[in-house]
Amino acid sequence: MQNQTLIQYFHWYYNDQDNLWTKAKNEATSLSKMGFTSVWFPPAYKGSNGGYSIGYDTYDLYDLGEFDQKNSIHTKYGSKDEYIAAINALHEYKINVLADVVFNHKAGGDELEKIEVRKVNPEDRNEFISDVMEIEAWTKFTFPGRQGKYSEFIWDHQCFSGVDWAQDLNETAIFAIQNEYGEGWEKVPSDELGNYDYLMFDDIEFRNQAVKEELKRWGKWYYETCKMDGFRLDAVKHISTEFVIEWIDELKKACDRDFLIISENWNIVDVEELEHYIEITGGRTQLFDSLLHHNFYLASTAGQEYDLDKIFDNTLVQKRPELAITFVDNHDSQPLQALESFIDFWFRPLAYALILLREQGIPCVFFTDVYGANYEDDGKCVELVALPELPKLLKARQYLAYGEQHDYLDHNNCIGWTREGDEEHPNSGIAVLMSNGEEGFKAMEMGKSFSGKTFVDSLEKRQEEVLIDENGFGEFFCNAGSVSVWVLKVQ
Template identity: 65%
Template sequence: MQNQTLIQYFHWYYNEEQTLWVKVKNEAENLGQLGFTKVWLPPAYKASGGGYSVGYDAYDLFDLGEFDQKGSVPTKYGSKAEFLEAVNALRDNGVGTLADVVFNHKAGADELEQVKVRKVDPENRNEFISDEFEIQAWTKFTFPGRGDTYSSFIWDHQCFSGVDWAEDTQEDAIFSIQNQYGDKWEEVVSEEHGNYDYLMYADIDFRNPAVREELKYWGKWMHETCGLVGFRLDAVKHISHHFFNEWIDFMQNNAGDELFIVGENWEINSAEELQSYIDRTEGRMQLFDSLLHLNFHEAAKQGNQFDLQTIFDNTLVQLSPNLAVTLVDNHDTQPLQALESYVDYWFRPIAYSIILLREQGIPCVFYPDVYGAKYEEDGQFIELNHVEELPELLRLRKEKAYGLQRDYFDHPNCVGFTREGDTEHDNSGLAVVISNGDEGIKRMEMGEHFAGQIFIDALQKRTEEVEIGADGFADFYCAAGSVSVWVLK
């Protein structure tokens, strides 16, 4: 079986001449050849920003660029027909599609409602700082451009637990909606700000059974309409994990084939917090390993002062490797974003060798590392270069990175690991040496079945040929501040 490899096929500032869905269709064959098995696409439905929105200000989940709403028919990425053509092209090339799902909130309501609320302390959301009073809030969604096509469900204030804007008083605050399902926030895993249920816009209330049923109905409709293989779930730490347990069980039971589901629970402190979420959802979803990304960021900043022996400390891939989706960067960490923590260019090939060639975790490659990116915001111009070594590293993952793994994380500046290959993949097996300081040498075991065989550096950083000894060991090299991947000549 081929190793699973994901790609996040967008970045926050995607601005190329081709709309994204057209580009996906045109690149589908290339993506399959590179070794990608799944493509995570950005939100495909209409957002409150219409044709300009990245998509996380979700408005109408049923409008995949089909109806004239929010100032446009298509989304930023194209029309519904183009989206379906892109998904079909990927499938024809052996690549599945993951849809991005924003369930936490809705934005761009169509009508105002008179709503009973209490203000809360933004730093401690559990503390009310006002008595109950009424405001005019944007909480009614009737979708006049779509009508009752696909669904006749009307969202009103009983579907939401909070808002951040009072239209009548023009006040910006966090208002807890006092509805029939509760006068406080829902139970969520994150205790930041006391309770981090409220994030933005009109916060969906999953205590309302009609809301839960509508979102299950939408998930089934989306899966069947588009032929998806899974979902990427946005902002899961702000949403009741009880709802996700119910929703995922429903989706898996209706899917036929098992769906691949990965959640974004962006944690910056503790792998135990990510593990706690996995425990509460009983392993129903994968999680992105934000902490490994932050280790990469720190390692790149510190250079040879970073102890490479600690690169996996306090990471999800260390605690729950079977449920970790590993990454180097994403749309939230790229330059000019709120969570900016972009991994310096010199370290990116090292980071990719770690997530692509090791046994633990399922890697997710970031779009600019394949294609590059240029964008500008507020007078700042950013250019992200593609990672030259990435196509070869992807090929090595597809063809070579199999079999028993042996680790040699035994030096602060030079570490390595080997994969001894297997019988299912011809000529598989490799040895990886990484240095964040001077040029390195590492004696490592490939296995006696390689005795007398010659290995070369697939990345062409070193020109030596290495012969495997009778005991299965050899000395492998890498250049200063670099990575070399040794494979059969």
């Protein structure tokens, strides 16, 4: 069986000549050859800013670029037909498609409603700082461009627990809607800021049974329409866990499919929070290992002062590798974003070796590391270049990174590991050595089956050859601040 490898097929500022769905369709062959087994697409439905929306300001879940709403028919990424065509093209190459699901909030309401609210302290959402007051808010969603096609459900203030804009007061604040479900927030996994139910826009009220049933109906419609293979759930720390469990279980039952579900619970402090989410959801979802990303960021900025042998400390891939989705960067951490923590370029090859060539976790590659990117925001220009080492690292994962793993995470500045290979993958087996300080060397075990065989650095950083001795060991090398991936020499 081939190693699973995901690609996040977008970045926040995607601006290529081809729309994203067309690009993905045209790149299906190339993605397959690179070894990708799954593609994660951005939100495919209409956002509040129509054809300019990145997708996380969800307006209409049923509008996949089909209706004239929010001043456009197509989304930023293309039309509904182009989206489905991209999925079909990827399926032809046995590449799975993950759809991005944004359930926490809606934006761009169609009509104002007069609603009763109380202001809350933004630093402690459980503390009210006003009496009950009436405001006008954009909490009614009628979707006039769709006119009831696919669903006649109308969203109003009873479908939301909070808003951040009072139209009549021309005021931004966090307002808790006083509805039949209570004056405060619902229970969510995160207790940051007292209660982190509210994140942005119109916060969806999951205590409303009609809302939950509508979102379950939508999930089934979405699958029946597009035939995706899994879902990435956005911002789950802000969403009722009870609803997430219900939605996953019902969708799998109704569609008779064991979907790959990946949840985004951004946390760079304590792995126990991610372990707790796994516990309360019964292990139903994979989780992005944001803690490993944070370790990469710290390592890339600290240079040789960072202890490489601790790179996996306090990470999900260390604690629950079977549920960890590892990544180097994503759309939230890329330059000019609110959570910017982009890994320095010198460390990116090391970071990718750490997620692509080890046994633990399923890696997710970032779009810009394959294609590069040029963009600007707020007067600042950014150029991200494709990572030169990535194609060879992907090939090593696809064909060689199999078999028993021997770890040598035993030095502050120079670490490595080997994989013994297996019978299913001819010539498989690798040795990886990296340093964040001076050039390094380390004796590592490949196994006696490799005795007398020669290894070379597939990244061509080192020119010497390594001969495996009669005990199955070889002495491997790497340059300063670099990584080498040693593979069997082709005779």
